[in-house]
Amino acid sequence: MDEDTKSIATPLLESSPSGTASRLQTLGNIIVSIVGTGVLGLPFAFRIAGWLAGSLGVAIVGVTTYYCMLLLIQVLCRENLASNGSSVEARTYGDLGYKSFGSFGQYLTEFLILVAQCGGSVAYLVFIGQNLQSIFQHPGLTFQLFIILLVPIEIGLSWIGSLSALAPFSIFADICNVLAMAIVVKEDIQQAAEGEFSFGQRTAITSNLGGLPFAGGMAVFCFEGFGMTLALENSMKDRAKFPRLLAQTFGGITLVYILFGFFGYMAYGDETRDIVTLNLPRNWSSIAVQVGLCLGLVFTFPIMVHPINEIVEEKLKRLQCFTKPCHSDNNSLTRLGKIGIYISRAIVVIGLAILASCVPAFGVFASLVGSTVCALISFVLPATFHLKLFGSSLHLWQKALDSVVLFCGLFFAAYGTYNTVVGV
Structure with a gap:
C-alpha cells in the first residue's frame, strides 16, 4: 500500500466504528472471521489430494487469498482518494462492483455474497446435524431430523434484536475448534507411538487428478470471511499496520491449517471422515468437544444469517x-x-434448513461452495476490479499477476465445480 493510500481515513463500512480496535483486538477479529468449521474438513481434503499436494494447495490458497485481500483494500482506498470532495464514495464490496461495471457489477457482487452466506449457513446446519447424529447413534435419528429440530431454536434466535449478545458464542465455537484439533493431533501422536501406522502408507500426491480441485475447494472454504476484509481494515486504529498484521495472521493460520490437515490424515488414513471429529473415539472428552462445537454453532448461526x-x-x-x-x-x-x-x-431459516437436509455430506458441500462462490469472491472479483479500475497505471508484472489470479480462479471455479458435482 503506497503512502497516499495510507493516509486515507474514509470509513469503509458505515455500520462499523472506524479506528477503534487495537492491534490485539484486530488480530482476534481476523482469526474469528477467517477460522470456521471448514478447518475440520481439511484432513479429508488431504486424504483426497495426498499430504504433499494438500499442503502445497493450502499454502497457495492462503497466499493468494492474502494477496487478493490487499488488492481489495488498495482499490477501495484509491477509489475514495479519487472521490475526495465528491458525494460518491466506495464503502462496500458492492460499491466497488458498481464503480467497475455499473449496476450489473453491484448486483452480481451482492448476489455472490448472498449465495456465499447461504452456503456457509447451510454448512453450519449440516455440520451440527452430522455431529449430533454421531453422538446419538440410533437408526431413527438421522441428521435431517436433527436439522428439523433445530429450526424452532434458530428462528427464535434470529428474532433477537442485538447480535452482540450472540457474539461471545462465536469465540466459544472457535475455542471448541482448537480443542477438537488438539484431540486429533493427540490421537495421531498416540497412534504413531504405538506403531499403528506407517508414514509410507499415506499418499503424498493422489493419482486421481480430479481429487486436487476437490481438495482445493475445501481449502478455499476454510479461508472464509473474505467479505469482512473491508470492515476489519477500517476497524483498526492504526490502519497503516493492517497489511503487515494480516500477513502475519494469515501466515500463522495457513501453517496451522497445513499441520492439522497433515496430522489428521496421518492419524486416520483412508478412514478419515469428511468431518474429522466423526473419527474421534467415543469417550467423554471427544463427545464434550462435539457437543461444544454444536452448541457454539447453534448460537452463531444467526450471525451467519444476519447479512441474508x-x-x-x-x-x-x-x-x-x-x-x-x-x-x-x-x-x-x-x-x-x-x-x-x-x-x-x-x-x-426454514429455507436454509430444507437445503441443508438435502446435502449429501459436509465435505462435498464445503468443496462445492469453496469452488464456486468463494473462489469468485476471493480471487476473481478483486483481480477484475483492480484491472478494470487501475489497469492503465499498473506495471506489466502487476497486470500479469492479476490476470493469472483471474483466469486461474475462473478455471478452478469451473473445473472444481464439475469435479464436486460428478464426484471424486
Whole structure:
C-alpha cells in the first residue's frame, strides 16, 4: 500500500466504528472471521489430494487469498482518494462492483455474497446435524431430523434484536475448534507411538487428478470471511499496520491449517471422515468437544444469517405497506412491517434448513461452495476490479499477476465445480 493510500481515513463500512480496535483486538477479529468449521474438513481434503499436494494447495490458497485481500483494500482506498470532495464514495464490496461495471457489477457482487452466506449457513446446519447424529447413534435419528429440530431454536434466535449478545458464542465455537484439533493431533501422536501406522502408507500426491480441485475447494472454504476484509481494515486504529498484521495472521493460520490437515490424515488414513471429529473415539472428552462445537454453532448461526436477513429486509422496507410515510429509519416500520420482518426471518431459516437436509455430506458441500462462490469472491472479483479500475497505471508484472489470479480462479471455479458435482 503506497503512502497516499495510507493516509486515507474514509470509513469503509458505515455500520462499523472506524479506528477503534487495537492491534490485539484486530488480530482476534481476523482469526474469528477467517477460522470456521471448514478447518475440520481439511484432513479429508488431504486424504483426497495426498499430504504433499494438500499442503502445497493450502499454502497457495492462503497466499493468494492474502494477496487478493490487499488488492481489495488498495482499490477501495484509491477509489475514495479519487472521490475526495465528491458525494460518491466506495464503502462496500458492492460499491466497488458498481464503480467497475455499473449496476450489473453491484448486483452480481451482492448476489455472490448472498449465495456465499447461504452456503456457509447451510454448512453450519449440516455440520451440527452430522455431529449430533454421531453422538446419538440410533437408526431413527438421522441428521435431517436433527436439522428439523433445530429450526424452532434458530428462528427464535434470529428474532433477537442485538447480535452482540450472540457474539461471545462465536469465540466459544472457535475455542471448541482448537480443542477438537488438539484431540486429533493427540490421537495421531498416540497412534504413531504405538506403531499403528506407517508414514509410507499415506499418499503424498493422489493419482486421481480430479481429487486436487476437490481438495482445493475445501481449502478455499476454510479461508472464509473474505467479505469482512473491508470492515476489519477500517476497524483498526492504526490502519497503516493492517497489511503487515494480516500477513502475519494469515501466515500463522495457513501453517496451522497445513499441520492439522497433515496430522489428521496421518492419524486416520483412508478412514478419515469428511468431518474429522466423526473419527474421534467415543469417550467423554471427544463427545464434550462435539457437543461444544454444536452448541457454539447453534448460537452463531444467526450471525451467519444476519447479512441474508439484511438484504431481504432492505427489499421489504421499500414496500409502502411496511413503512410509515415520511420516515426512513428502522423505527418507521408499521405493525404489518414488523410482523413481516419476523416472518421473513423465519422463512429464511426454514429455507436454509430444507437445503441443508438435502446435502449429501459436509465435505462435498464445503468443496462445492469453496469452488464456486468463494473462489469468485476471493480471487476473481478483486483481480477484475483492480484491472478494470487501475489497469492503465499498473506495471506489466502487476497486470500479469492479476490476470493469472483471474483466469486461474475462473478455471478452478469451473473445473472444481464439475469435479464436486460428478464426484471424486
